Amino acid sequence: MDLQFLLALQGWRESIGGLFNDFFVQMSDFSNGIFVWVLACVFFWAVNKKTGRYLFLNLGLARFVMQSLKLTFTVYRPWIREPAIKPVQLASGYSFPSGHSVTATTNYGTLIYRYRRYVPLVVFLCVMIALTLFSRLYIGAHTPEDVLVGFSVAVLVVIFAPRLWDWIDAEPRRVWWLLGGAAVLTVLFLVYISLRPYPLDYDSEGKLLVDPLTMQIDGWMDAGRFFGVACGIACESRSVKFETKGVPIIWRVTRCCWGLLLLVLTEQVLMPWFTESGELWTYFFAYWWELFVLIAAWPAIFNWFEGRRSATVAEAAE
DSSP: OOOOOOOHHHHHHHHHTTTTTHHHHHHHHHSSHHHHHHHHHIIIIIIIIHHHHHHHHHHHHHHHHHHHHHHHHOOOOOHHHTTOOOSSSSOSSSSSSSSHHHHHHHHHHHHHHHTTTTTTHHHHHHHHHHHHHHHHHHHSOOHHHHHHHHHHHHHHHHHHHHHHHHHHHSSSGGGGHHHHHHHHHHHHHHHHHHHHHOOBBBOOTTTTSSSSSHHHHHHHHHHHHHOOOOOOHHHHIIIIIOOOOOOHHHHHHHHHHHHHHHHIIIIIHHHHHTTOOOHHHHHHHHHHHHHHHHIIIHHHHHHHHHHHHHHHHHHHHH
């Protein structure tokens, strides 16, 4: 049934000459690329720290769950299961659930949860979620089942995870429960995806339909993100303790400008260099390091500089 729906959608897409192909490809890419982390960083550093924390924590958890499901069910992409399906844009790895759907719904859904009283914003974010989900169907990358399960995983995280985060915030020492729980889950997940068997099916040319190593790399990356978020939140809440309330606009802009430059350099230069060997552990460490820097190390740096500047201004006033 799912595949028949994609074939029907493909027929409509071809009947209009691929009029919306570029739009939906861009919509799909926009909601799952570096923008996701840029948004979390801007909120965390400059707009509203608590909202930023929710974005980081929810995204880390949702993507961790998503990879657990992908590497458990190992469902092939629609065009592998039905050769008549011709995707607009190819995607690698397993299909179920949709990672784009998980990420976009978590990202926009977290903002809906935090700003649910602002109706125009909620409507806009709901439209963005709907367009992203439909884009994955339109380009033929996922079945409706993939998209709906991805959406459901994200909704569950957005609704229930903040209660856990608030419980942790109520008692500062509980952050160690977050760190310890994340460490246990990460170790169990990495052992599981490293030891479990994967399907080894080949196409007519003798190539693997899906290389298990590639999918394990994705798992190690998101495990690194998940543990990096936990470590970063624990370190920041116990040691850094920066604020966004009452901070001058110029300081907030400075935080974002230099911090986003650091993010781009990390993504484009440091991480490709560090993971060049292809060893699984390098992917885990690279993505752990990236999230730890964004959440704890960079805030520690700008918090120190701002403290020094405030002290200098106070001395000059005397």
